[in-house]
Amino acid sequence: MDLSALWTSAGINIAVCLILFSLYSILRKQPSHVTVYFGRRLSIGTRKINSLCLDRFVPSASWIVKAWKTTEEDILAIGGLDSVVFVRIIIFSLRIFSIATVTCVFIVLPVNYQGKVIGHKEIAYESLEVFTILNVQEGSKWLWTHCLALYIITSSACILLYFEYKSITKMRLAHVTGSPLNPSHFTLVVRAIPWSPEESYSDSVRNFFMKYHESSYLSHQMVYRSGKVQKLMSNAEKMCRILKDASIEQNHKPGLFHCGFCGAHGDSFKILSHESESVRGKSSLIDNGLGESKKKVCAAAFIFFKTRYAAVITSHVLHSSNPMLWVTQLAPEPHDVYWSNLWIPYGQLWIRKMATLLAAIAFMLVFLLPVTVVQGMTHANKLQQTLPFLKGPLEKKFIGQLLTGYLPSVVLIVAFYTVPPIMMLISSLEGSISRSGRKKSACFKILYFTIWNVFVMNVFTGTIIDQFSVFTKFDSVKGLPAQLASAIPAQAKFFMTYVLSSGWASLACELMQLYPLLCNSIRKYIFRMKDWAISTMSFPYHTEIPRLLLFGFIGFTCSILVPLILPFLLVYFTLAYFIYRNQIINVYITKYECGGHFWPLVHNTVIFSLVMMQIIALGVFGLKKSPISSGFTIPLVIFTILFNQYCRQRFHPVFKNHVAEILIDMDREDEKCGRTEEIYQQLHAAYCQSPSTSPDSSTAGSHHHEEDSIQDPENVMPGKEPGQVSPSWSIASTFGAPVPK
DSSP states (O other): OBHHHHHHHHHHHHHHHHHHHHHHHHHTTSGGGHHHHOHHHHHTTOOOOOOSOGGGGSOOOHHHHHHHHOOHHHHHHHHHHHHHHHHHHHHHHHHHHHHHHHHIIIIIHHHHHTOSSSOOOOGGGOBGGGGSGGGSOTTOGGGHHHHHHHHHHHHHHHHHHHHHHHHHHHHHHHHHHTOTTOGGGGEEEEEOOOOOSSSOHHHHHHHHHHHHSTTTEEEEEEEEEOOHHHHHHHHHHHHHHHHHHHHHHHHHSTTSOBOTTTOOBGGGOOOOBOOHHHHHHHHHHHHHHHGGGGSEEEEEEEEEESSHHHHHHHHTSOOSSSTTSSEEEEOOOGGGBOGGGGGSOGGGHHHHHHHHHHHHHHHHHHTHHHHHHHHHHTOHHHHHHHOGGGHHHHHSHHHHHIIIIIHHHHHHHHHHTTHHHHHHHHHHHHTOSBHHHHHHHHHHHHHHHHIIIIIIHHHHHHHHHHTHHHHTOGGGGGGHHHHHHTHHHHTHHHHHHHIIIIIIIHHHHHHHTHHHHHHHHHHHHTSOOOGGGOOOOBOOHHHHHHHHHHHHHHHHHHTTTOTTHHHHHHHHHHHHHHHHHHHHHHTOBOSOOOOSTTHHHHHHHHHHHHHHHHHHHHHHHHHTTOHHHHHHHHHHHHHHHHHHHHHHHHTHHHHHSOOHHHHHHHHHHHHHHTOHHHHHHHHHHHSOOOGGGOTTSTTTSSSSOGGGSSSOSSOOOTTSOTTOOOOOBOHHHHHTSOOOO
């Protein structure tokens, strides 16, 4: 691949980005798309629809200015600590790759270009390998510049990581102290409650904790597996909400809403509104009338304690000589509870984890097929041999550049769209009792999956395809390490086009919200549904964090080998800074908090990327016969590992456990201010397993990932704060309404 093919790919992606950015700046001003681009602001009732004017149809960059002016305090107030951590990932990437770009472009790139291994051509037709370390001769005295760049990048990354970890740790502690009435601080989840023929699960829990934790135990709440009646009630309540909104719309536009089959007017439906508590009360009466036969008590319960400190201490001790009984852990936040997995017997969890691990590995192996196809597309000569009918089109310059430079990365991106939902499904089956835990597990899996398939397997398959003839000769097998050591710079063309296609273009698609926009258009213009039918989404951390970390991994490992990739990465992180801030401000809402738990994953991935960069550089220095550079690289690897161990000892425990002195001070402050009774009353109502949140309902009970989709069951209506439940409507009034004739 030469520079002209790279500019072709860059030109296509720049044109796509400019078109989508212009369309976004126009569509966001249209009232018909306000639910797509201002979902969060609509949910709190702060978005005003502009009147008809010419400015609505003229592209503008006002959203960029707004994203730039928004402070970190505003992001914290809008999206919570997790949003701040996500933005900090982008800022860290911008800082470190700015340093890497300046260092490598002005020091390393000229050394690579002035090498004499590969012959030079006219600049427009220069091969990309000319700008890589492959062009540096063996034993060259200029290899010290690569070692110097390695030291600058590693030192800068470690310094920035230290200050970021320290700052985010302080914000996490402030997050804990800033939420004194968080019910999860007082609550445990106990699982594997032993069955007894003499007493119920509830009596067993009460007797056990009264006996062994009498001074701190407050009360408990059993987890039920709801029956079909509650499922029907939940579905009926959803229908009632739709009919209620339809009747309100009919009052504004009489005679325009008709029943689809019989032509009756919409006002035939008479639905009375009630408070959500009344519906909950009616459902409880129904449950009491049906008795326990319609509800199955699970071997799990929420245990409420009088103090935060007592809850934390109780969660960390063994409660039985059999570690598989009376297993406790701190409860998630009420909105974070994933009710379906609370039913899973604790003894099944290790089987599920092993099964999901095997499923993830199997999926990674199956995905080798599209990776191999993509790498085959990047080699024009191999394509001509495999598919002779492409020989003619590939001889045409533009088509050849398009097929080998741009199309492979697009094919891989399309294939990768199947990864997040499959990994989320696997993580759901794993058994996490919190939605945030499920997302974090999916984030781990997607990150490892993308690094393995995008980086490792593309390097290996590309090398095998390019050097297949080498493997057919026995005496060439000894040169296999040399071939693999030079594989990364040899695949520079693929990584650059992947950054352009999966990076720049995907950010433009994220800004446009193509899938919500399509759903909104279908609902409005085909099904004639109104804006209230679409609810807001939570931020997809499990897909976006792995994407950022993957590009960071590619940037680190390719920095001194392929310096030309760094400016493209810098542009990507700059676009990401503005686009994701805009999405946090306007689009996504926060339904629950992880407390910054994603940052340790980010830190570990950056350290892994640095070590991989150093090991690859060590191998290249060995192949280039530069013992001095190799000798100076070894201490750098040791220093990076020691730095990681220090951070794990200094900061990571704060993310794993709560700080006792902070919890005790908060308990004493509550007792001093007389808030204990108020807290106890809130605890009893916090973890309410009502029909609308019942795990057996069609919303929370299925493995559909409601917080990541457009049709979120936790509807946030205009004028309500995020997390508020929309009013429930009486079911009996629906069935009592006159039947259309």
